[in-house]
Amino acid sequence: MSGVTQLTVQGWVKFDAPLSGYQTIASAFQWGYATQWWFGVNANELQVAIAETPNFSDCCQAVPTGQTIGVNLQTGQWYHLAFVYNGAGATDSQRVKAYVNGTPYPVVFNKTIPSVLATTQPVVKLGDEYWLGPAHRWLRGKLDEVRIYNYARSSTEIANDAAGQIANPQSTPTPTNTPLANPAITPVARWRMEEGTGAIVADSSGHAHDQYLVTAPGRPTWSADVPALPGGNAYSLAFDGIDDYSYAFDVAEMTSASQLTVQGWVKFDAPLASNQTLVSAFQWGYTTQWWFGMNGGELQATIAETPNFSDCCSGVPLGQTVGANLQAGQWYHVAFVYNGAGATNNERLKIFVNGTLYPVLFFKTIPASLSNAQPVVRLGYEMWLGPEYRWLKGKLDEVKIYTVARSSTDIANDAIQTSAPTPTPTHTPTLTLTPTTTSTPTLTPTHTSTPTATSTATSTPTSILGWNQRFPVNAPLARSRHALTFDSFRNVVVLFGGWNGTDLGDTWEWNGISWTQKFPAHSPGARSGVALAYDSQRRVTVLFGGNQLDETWEWDGVDWTQRSPTNAPYERMHHAMAYDSARGVTVLFGGYNSLGYCPPVDYCNDTWEWDGINWTQRAPAQSPVGQYWHALAYDVQRGVTALFSSIRGGQANNNETWEWNGTTWNKRTPVTSPQPRYGHAFAYDAARGRAVLFGGNSGTNYLNDLWTWDGATWESITTTTPPSIRITLGMTYDSQRQMTVLFGGQGVGLLGDTWEYIALSTLTPTPTWTPTRTNTPTHTSTPTLSPTPTRTLTPTPTGAPTATPTPTPTWTPTRTLTPTPTSTPTKTNTPVAGSKPWTFMLYLAADNNLYPYLQRAVAQLEALPPNPNVNIVILYDGDRTNDSWRFLVQPGGQYTIGVNKWYLNELNMGDPQTLMDFINWTRVNYPAQHYYLALADHGRGTSGVAWDDSNGKDYLTVAELRSALSTATNSGLWKIDVLHFDACLMGMFENAYQMKDFASYLVASENLGWSVFAYDAYTRAGIRGISGANTPYEFARVAPRVNASTTPRQLATDIANAYFTHPALQGYPRTIAAFDLSKTASVRVALDNLAIALRNNLATVKTYIQNTRNAVQKFDSRDYYKITQDDEYLDLYHLAAQLKVYVPNTQVQNAAQSVMDALTTGGFVIAEYHASGMWGGDTELYWDLDNARGVSIYFPPRSGSNDYNKYVTHQLFRLTSESVWDDFLADYFGVMGLPPESGGEVLPPSMPRSSLFFFLPNVTK
Missing domain, CATH: 2.60.120.200 (Jelly Rolls)
Structure with a gap:
């Protein structure tokens, strides 16, 4: 080796x-x-x-x-x-x-x-x-x-x-009823069809079972259209579907046989007619012994009851494949294997296509042996099974019959062609509908100084409907049984999997112009009958099942990740999923399972929900019948998941409409409904408030009709040039371009066409807003903004009233660095918990206007399933007096006072003694290998965190934070593994340096750090609001994933990533970073060298420094939600980079590069995310954060403020007493001669005031 x-x-x-x-x-x-x-x-x-x-x-x-x-x-x-x-x-x-x-x-x-x-x-x-x-x-x-x-x-x-039984038979038993590969076994009949002329097909098996071509009224003809087989192949036998067939007398070897294999090559002619015979066996004067054929693209096999034929079949095959989806115009190797010794139907009858075993749907019990007869074997015809003769329209070649159950390996080997032809899909030319609108309508914000209400029109909107076929240069292969969904964050349609003669496992994306194949590092295996749904809150496409698998995967646009939930639905295929955006869960219903999990007939009627962590089976009082090839669509306006049923399942002629509200299924009873069908597609058109249904199979005909469902009424829509008839297609709604997208399916052959359905409406005028503001403005809908590339940074609507900031905390000038201990809360029945890998300490200071958001964060942690690797301990103080609690989070909020929850009267969360007591108590009672501490509340980098309104608006200053952590960690003899400032503006290097001796990693934000609260204030005009953020606490997305191997570094980066990728924040400005505090010393050295270089050359570079400061990324430290030149916190990396550009001095440039290197390649910043964007309260604002790089530094515009005076006199940070950065600031302001600022206090940003804007449609005709 x-x-x-x-x-x-x-x-x-x-x-x-x-x-x-x-x-x-x-x-x-x-x-x-x-x-x-x-x-x-x-x-x-x-x-x-x-x-x-x-x-x-x-x-x-x-x-x-x-x-x-x-x-x-x-x-x-x-x-x-x-x-x-x-x-x-x-x-x-x-x-x-x-x-x-x-x-x-x-x-x-x-x-x-x-x-x-x-x-x-x-x-x-x-x-x-x-x-x-x-x-x-x-x-x-x-x-x-x-x-x-x-x-x-x-x-x-x-x-x-x-x-094979390759080991000792006694110690290594052969799997039950698994045929062994044995290519040496010979058939009892073999018709190679190589004659090319005449009326006899010779039996080359040596058993003299020649086939005779019946000459009246017609007979099969010889064809040179053949599959490419090893050893060569010249001819096949063609049947016209009208009256052609052949037969061989008395194949006695099959009499009472308990095993049988029938196999051969077939190519169906178009159109693919129903009920066609490949091979059958019968006895004169009785009826069929067995039959092998095709109906509706699926293979079927019938075995007669023993000992006679009196009850054989009744026109219904005993076994039918699920998902074979055979097409006209291509050669298939098909086979069925019968083994009467099998214990179940699945063991007794197996059906293969191109060497692949397909699931089989059974309608009767398979007998243990064939009937006692000497049957005639016919090709292309069967008379006894039903009213029609089941003629074959197509070609047969290399047909074999064995009286043994051949192995899947032998079948697969025989299915190999030397050069398998690849059918080329053809496009059917269609007229392209030109809609009367020239562009997709966009919503343009309209600001008026005095908006007045316009009259509401009463006319009914008229629809302009149309299908448009798209012809991209590159497209996925033709296929059916695939899945589509729309990624609303990246504005692309996602396609996965399907079937085109074999299962597919490719991933594609459609952007409205072209298809792009993705090549991720990881991917689900090839499969068909799969379902997709897009989770808009977590920004991932969810995949479940297919090919009777029970796998859950998620696609983020870069890679597929397989999830490993504790619970999952049973294996299945042809199920349906939709994403419930109101409740933040993916809903799954039904599907096909032949493994016995959906008794009695393999059609599932179970309902499951996926929350991104686990699957939960729901138990509604009533449900639709078990079924597969049905369809779901989520109605955003009404908050229900609609289902249109399928006839493939437990109810014939099923065209029921059901709706799931998260608790129960409700059957709707519209006056009119689409005709019963299966294999249809369903998608919700959010712009028009209707679900769109297309296509399917009625059981006798393929369909291409279009219907819409508004929650009460089904409406049939007539369109010009619709897509051709088809089933098992993929369809989804593109909310960005406001059109329904369709791809592929099974029709007259496999389809690979792309279509888009547009239903433009003349919109009823909406009254504009009369600006009478209340404290709680009413929001009617979420506006969709058209791209505005030239928007100014702070556009203010004319006449808009100016927001008056509500000051939150007052400034507490100076606190002694060593806190005076207050009485420690009495411990009652304190448990001593066993050591776990992690203990999380959450210091939730909610005694202020953030109370409802922190309260909700607790509720979301209580909604998580238990994680045996984590203790989550919370200290919580609400917005009233005497409402302080300490507790170990329990699933479902089920607490026992004195055991896992303790009442602590009224605590001052702004007192460092409270923080020290909490850390020490938690370590004693919930020891762990690692500790995470989060301080969640208002914050400001040079001020502190945790404002407590009930205690004189006290708060923890940055100096008190250091003192509290120093005492709690015994001067750093043990360290907090991850410290998280879950607050605004705390991502300063000064704060990182402040904590370096007491924590290993720090997570903080340079700008807003609102990860647990204030989404409704943060988001544009308050319209999306708190109700739209199902999991606003990013830690609720991280905690379930923590395990025994989670490292502090990994947790720190995971939290930063979870905050930045949080669904509620997408499109809005935000910053977050994680720091390795072991690297702070090297950053301080580099910063000192930069300060020294600047001081050494101040006389010649002072103007360059001023210009640099004006050009550097700043953060909103004082001007209430506007980034201006007066803000005091500058991005350290960008400052160094700009100094390198603006200051023409080699010493300064080299020192600046050293700072940049220490932050990046030096390993201080281990994770960093930033994004610019629009948001607003009374004024629509744009925050440009493009140059944020994770960590900021104090550099005010002028000297003189309280912050500045405390900074340079070392009252705030340890850094200033150990660094020369503060000396540089003093020297710089001295040589610049700028007038100092007044010494007033600067407060943390208060909550912005919400306003309401209406965005009127701009429809171009």
């Missing part, structure tokens, strides 16, 4: 209970070094580790490089397990594959797989591994027949070994 580029390790294993932790199957290592490779399990999943090349110095670090998903190994049963390594693969997924019982499973990779194994002569161990971690990883169980190959074996070879 030394230095090889390929490897296969395989064997049989049976695990003993309990199956937990790491266990080794086989491993290879070199003495004195470490592991070359390792193959084992962790819990229920396979894992593979491959050492880095050429040595072992960085091998694995106890984390395997690849882990399977969804294997779910169990104890007490034998498994054939294998991994295959191929260093020549272009991706990790191509370099390592893992198999269980011959089936490949998806693998998640934690490291890059090397292209060659380490050069060594390794020792191979069974059942143990020493080097990968602190434990030995012993195996509890049994091994048998272990093999190592120094080449990458094929999946077929792996499957063959898994199917």
Whole structure:
């Protein structure tokens, strides 16, 4: 194995209970070094580790490089397990594959797989591994027949070994009813159809069962249209669908047989007619023994009851595929395998298309043996099963019959063509509708000094409807059974998966002009019958199921991430999903499952909801019947998920309409409804308040009709040039361009066309606003703004009243740095909890106008499922007196006073003693490996945090914060792992330096830090508001993901990321960053050198410095929600970068570069996010934050303010007593001669006042 580029390790294993932790199957290592490779399990999943090349110095670090998903190994049963390594693969997924019982499973990779194994002569161990971690990883169980190959074996070879009984029969039993691969088995009849002339098709099996072409009234003809088969192929047999067939007498080998395989190649002619026979067997004077054919694109097989034919079939096939979706014009290898020894229908009858096993829907019980008869075998015709003759319209080739149940491997091998043709989809020319509007209407804000109400028109809006086919240069392959959804953050339609003769696993995006294929590092496996829904709050596309899988994946526009919820719906396909934006959950209903989870007939009628963390099954009092190929659409205006039913399920002629309100399903009873169907599409047109339904199959005909549902009435819409008839299409609504987008489906062949449906309405005039303002303005709708690239920074509507700031806290001039202890609250029945990986301490100072937002943050934490890795302890003070509590968060808010919740009368959250007591109490009672402390409230970088209105508007100054943390950590003998200033403007280097001795990492914002509160004040005109933010507390999105391996650095970066990507903040200005406080000293040194360089050259560069300050990114430290030149906090990185540009001095330029390097490559800033945007209270404002880089520095416009005087006299920060930055400021203002400011207090920004604007439609005709 030394230095090889390929490897296969395989064997049989049976695990003993309990199956937990790491266990080794086989491993290879070199003495004195470490592991070359390792193959084992962790819990229920396979894992593979491959050492880095050429040595072992960085091998694995106890984390395997690849882990399977969804294997779910169990104890007490034998498994054939294998991994295959191929260093020549272009991706990790191509370099390592893992198999269980011959089936490949998806693998998640934690490291890059090397292209060659380490050069060594390794020792191979069974059942143990020493080097990968602190434990030995012993195996509890049994091994048998272990093999190592120094080449990458094929999946077929792996499957063959898994199917064969290669180990001791007593210790390694063959899986029940799994046929073994045996290509040597010969058929009892084989019709190659290579004659090319004459009226006989010879049986080349040697059993003399020749087929005779019936000559009256017509007969099959010979055709040169053939599948490309190994060994060559010249002719096939063509049937006209009217009266052509052939037969062979008395194939006696099938009499009373308990096993049977029938296979062959077929190509259907267009149009794809229903009820066509491939091969059938019957006895004269009786009826059919078995039948194999196609109906509606699905394969069907019938087995007669034994011992006679009296009750055979009644025109209904016993088994039908789900999702085969056969098309006209292409060759398929089709087969059915019958095994009467099987315990269930699924084991007794299997149907294959192109070597792939398809799920089968059963209508009757499959008998244990064939009937006692010597049947005639016919090609292309069947008389006994129903009123029609079921003629074949198409071609047959290479038909074989075996009286054994062939293995899936043998079937797959026979399905291989030497050069499989790829059908090219053709576009049907259609007229393109030219709508009467020349552009999509946009909403333009209208500000008037004295708006007056206009009269409301009473006329009914008239609709201008139309389908438009788009012809992009690049497009996905034609397909059906795929899924579409619209990503409203990135304004693209997302497409995944589907079927085009084989399952697909590609990801595409449509931007209204072109399709773009995405190539993520990770992706769900190929599948069809999948469902998508876009979670607009978390900004991810959610995928569930397909191909009867139970996987949950999420797409963020860059990569797919598989989620691992505790609970999940059963495996299924052809289900439906929609996103409920009011409640922030993805709703799933129904689907097809043949694994026994949706009894009695495999049609599910369960309702599930996904909140981004877990799936929850709902239990409504009533539900629609079980079904699949139905459709859901979420009605945004009415807050319900609408369902239009399917006839594929537990109710024939089902055209019911149901609505889910989050609690129960309600059946609606409209006067008129679309005709019953299945495979239709449903999407909600938010601009017009109607759900749009298109297409499907009525059971006898494909459809292309269009209907809309407004919550009370179904309306049939007649349009010109609609898309062609189709089922299992993809359709979604593009809210940006206000049109419904459709792609593909199954019609006359597979379709790959793109269509857009526009329903433009003449809008009823809306009364404009009369500006009579109340304290709580009423908001009627959320305006959609058209892009305005030339907007000024602070446009003010004419005549708009000026907002009067409400001062929140008053300034407490000076507090002694060493706080005077107050009485410690009495502990009652204090529990001593066991140590967990993490304890979170949340210091929620809500005794001010932020009370409702912090209260809601608590409620959202209580709504989380329990996490065994985390204690969440909260100190909470409300906006009244005597309402202070300390508690350990309990799921559902179920507390026991004195056990996990304690009443503390009235606390002053602005007293450092309160903070110290909280930290010390929590550490004693809830010890952990790591600690996170969040201080959530108002904040200001040079002032402090945690204003307490009931206690004289006291607050924690920045000096008191340092004193409290110093005392609580015993002068830094232990450190808080992550400190989070969940407040505004605290992301200053001075604050980072202040905390460096008492915390390892700091999360803070340079500008607004409103992650737990004030969304309705922060967002534009208050219209989106608090009700639109389902999870405004970003930590509620982080806490469930914390586990035992979560590091402080990871938690700090995760919190910063969660805040920035929070759905409620998208489109609005924001900043957030995380700092490694161990790097503060190097930043301070670089800052000192910059200050020295500036001081050394002040006489010549002072004007350049002033110009630089004017050009640097600032943050809103004083001017109440406007960034101006008077603001005192400057971005440190941007200041250095601009000094390097503006100051023509080499010493200054070099020092400035050193500051930039210390912040970035030096590792101080470990995560940083920023975005500019519009927002507003009384005035629409634009905050330009493009040059924010994570950390700010104090640099006021002039000297003289209280802040400045405290800063330079070292009353605020430790930095000023250990750095020369304050000396530079004093020197700079001295040489500039600027008049000092007055010494008034500057307060933290108060809550902005909400206003209401109406945005009138500008419709161009």
